[in-house]
Amino acid sequence: MSPSANPPAWLKQPPPPGSYRSIFKWGAPDRFHHPKPALLDYLQARLGLRREDWQQPRHTGLETIAPPEGPRLAAEHIERLSAIVGPENAQTDPFARLRFAHGQSAEEILQLRRQQPRAVADLVLHPRHREDVVTIVRYCHQARIPVTPFGGGSSVTLGVRPALGGVTLAMTTHMHRVLAFNETNQTITVEPGLFGPAYEDYLRRAPEHFGARRRYTGGHFPQSFEYSTVGGWIATLGAGQQSTYYGDIYDLVLSQTCVTPAGTITTAEYPASATGPKINDILKGSEGALGVLVAATLKVFRHRPRARRCFAYMLPTWETAVLAAREISQGEFGRPAMLRISDGAETEAALQMYGLGHPLVDKLLRLGGLPARQRSLLIGQSDGEPGFARHVARQSGRICRRLGGRWLSGYPARRWARTRFLDPYLRDDLFDMGILIDTLETAVPWDRLAHVHAGVRAAITARPRTLCLTHASHFYPQGTNLYFIFITPLPEIEDYQAFQRSIIQRIAACGGSLSHHHGVGKMMGPMMEQHLGKEQMAVLRVLKNHFDPHHIMNPGGTLGLE
Ligand SMILES: Cc1cc2nc3c(=O)[nH]c(=O)nc-3n(C[C@H](O)[C@H](O)[C@H](O)COP(=O)(O)OP(=O)(O)OC[C@H]3O[C@@H](n4cnc5c(N)ncnc54)[C@H](O)[C@@H]3O)c2cc1C
Numbered sequence: 001m002s003p004s005a006n007p008p009a010w011l012k013q014p015p016p017p018g019s020y021r022s023i024f025k026w027g028a029p030d031r032f033h034h035p036k037p038a039l040l041d042y043l044q045a046r047l048g049l050r051r052e053d054w055q056q057p058r059h060t061g062l063e064t065i066a067p068p069e070g071p072r073l074a075a076e077h078i079e080r081l082s083a084i085v086g087p088e089n090a091q092t093d094p095f096a097r098l099r100f101a102h103g104q105s106a107e108e109i110l111q112l113r114r115q116q117p118r119a120v121a122d123l124v125l126h127p128r129h130r131e132d133v134v135t136i137v138r139y140c141h142q143a144r145i146p147v148t149p150f151g152g153g154s155s156v157t158l159g160v161r162p163a164l165g166g167v168t169l170a171m172t173t174h175m176h177r178v179l180a181f182n183e184t185n186q187t188i189t190v191e192p193g194l195f196g197p198a199y200e201d202y203l204r205r206a207p208e209h210f211g212a213r214r215r216y217t218g219g220h221f222p223q224s225f226e227y228s229t230v231g232g233w234i235a236t237l238g239a240g241q242q243s244t245y246y247g248d249i250y251d252l253v254l255s256q257t258c259v260t261p262a263g264t265i266t267t268a269e270y271p272a273s274a275t276g277p278k279i280n281d282i283l284k285g286s287e288g289a290l291g292v293l294v295a296a297t298l299k300v301f302r303h304r305p306r307a308r309r310c311f312a313y314m315l316p317t318w319e320t321a322v323l324a325a326r327e328i329s330q331g332e333f334g335r336p337a338m339l340r341i342s343d344g345a346e347t348e349a350a351l352q353m354y355g356l357g358h359p360l361v362d363k364l365l366r367l368g369g370l371p372a373r374q375r376s377l378l379i380g381q382s383d384g385e386p387g388f389a390r391h392v393a394r395q396s397g398r399i400c401r402r403l404g405g406r407w408l409s410g411y412p413a414r415r416w417a418r419t420r421f422l423d424p425y426l427r428d429d430l431f432d433m434g435i436l437i438d439t440l441e442t443a444v445p446w447d448r449l450a451h452v453h454a455g456v457r458a459a460i461t462a463r464p465r466t467l468c469l470t471h472a473s474h475f476y477p478q479g480t481n482l483y484f485i486f487i488t489p490l491p492e493i494e495d496y497q498a499f500q501r502s503i504i505q506r507i508a509a510c511g512g513s514l515s516h517h518h519g520v521g522k523m524m525g526p527m528m529e530q531h532l533g534k535e536q537m538a539v540l541r542v543l544k545n546h547f548d549p550h551h552i553m554n555p556g557g558t559l560g561l562e
Pocket of ligand 1: 053103149150158221222228231234236237238239241286291292424518554559
């Protein structure tokens with residue numbers, strides 16, 4: 001029997017307070033987004049599952065956490081550090097020590113589901129302002145205590161794992177203020193603990209908040225937008241889903257203030273400068289391993305929702321979709337904010353997810369010369385001044401049609417936009433039912449894309465009963481990213497680690513970058529030297545030794561620095 005005829009018993013209650021599940025469950029505790037029946041049928045058929053495989057949730061993590069050992073930090077340190085922020089902003093209780101020790105990687109989730117956490121903080125501090133951070137970092141530097149900054153905790157690279165214990169700094173509790181808004185320069189200066197929705201709200205309602213003449217947008221919308229922070233975006237060199245027009249976070253950050261063991265640095269706020277290598281650039285992507293970001297000035301853009309144009313085309317093959325995306329990226333007519341192409345496998349799954357999996361749609365597409373498993377979905381959205389947005393959508397459409405693309409209306413793109421922040425909720429349900437869904441991503445130049453796509457897909461699908469769905473969603477004239485989603489019956493932890501590491505190795509062997517926007521963390525850290533080479537790693541180590549001579553900042557392998 002198909003799961004759609006008899007849907008699985010999804011967990012529909014918020015996780016019990018104090019449980020493992022309350023640490024790893026994605027998003028709001030009481031929010032759920034269960035897989036559509038058509039998607040379940042699709043997965044059941046493709047993964048060779050039986051009905052009984054969907055019956056009982058397992059390894060749900062509903063158990064109350066077992067108190068970890070420790071804290072290992074001396075009572076004197078705990079007392080003195082707690083006094084800096086006040087006892088109400090210091091935690092040593094078992095739950096806080098575990099909760100602020102975990103991100104959102106599949107590895108951490110599997111470990112929590114099996115009640116086998118691998119790391120725990122000794123002390124969680126909630127700094128109130130920059131001065132608290134300065135005093136904490138100075139104290140920890142002198143006493144050689146590890147410090148791990150924690151933003152939204154959405155890292156998928158073991159970025160927030162306190163591998164050596166010590167102090168974790170919860171940046172979102174107090175440090176989420178707007179420090180300045182400058183409409184003349186079109187910039188905003190914020191503390192790092194601001195979550196995406198609050199950041200965007202300040203900008204959208206700039207007239208109400210700051211008496212501005214216009215409304216603005218930050219243009220940065222990672223899929224984790226609702227539960228990640230400005231500080232985390234900058235520390236990991238993230239990219240939002242509209243980066244093709246607005247830029248990656250690397251492009252958006254004008255200046256920063258970073259508290260390091262060697263002192264506090266504020267970089268200058270010029271739109272450009274020719275004053276040698278930029279410290280501002282060095283601090284971006286430093287993943288808490290050089291210091292704690294306490295303020296950042298970012299570029300903002302005029303918000304014009306009514307100018308937005310959505311479009312979608314079905315291209316005959318992945319190769320023609322790649323060509324269309326390259327032409328759009330290199331056409332010099334302006335670039336869409338969002339552009340996304342899915343390969344044949346992902347297109348098939350996407351049609352189910354967007355509610356376009358109806359047999360009639362399939363028939364129409366087949367009659368139009370676009371057979372299943374080959375056809376490739378392209379969706380896009382252009383922003384900006386109304387004439388510009390219209391022009392970009394038209395030119396993009398011309399390219400798609402010239403390459404045999406069939407117009408699908410704006411619906412699939414609008415639908416994607418409506419549900420894009422909900423899709424991560426599917427992961428909890430699928431894990432409950434014994435299905436792993438995980439992702440890895442890389443950057444590729446255009447001339448290496450086909451090789452990386454084929455090579456990595458082959459490595460993933462060599463595993464029995466494993467699906468690989470791929471898309472590209474961040475475009476540059478010189479190349480793009482590839483985002484691999486792999487779905488397979490839930491493995492044991494060691495098996496998962498070996499499989500996941502083998503995919504990372506294959507990405508590297510095929511010539512993809514180690515990461516496009518997820519950062520490096522402690523997961524990819526061991527491969528940094530292979531990726532960058534000895535000479536570049538030596539520069540990073542010199543920087544580490546300068547900013548953090550006692551290696552207290554996010555130690556234990558971040559960026560491969562130890
Ligand atoms: C479902 C899902 C979807 C995702 N989609 C995207 C996406 O579309 N684009 C994308 O770029 N990423 C994405 N990610 C990855 C993740 O959301 C990003 O890496 C994000 O930028 C992390 O932000 P955060 O606030 O959660 O940081 P955290 O996870 O808390 O921290 C990440 C790293 O930054 C460091 N850090 C945090 N705050 C500071 C600070 N103030 N000073 C110094 N270091 C700090 C931490 O120590 C850690 O090393 C996704 C993750 C998930 C789980």
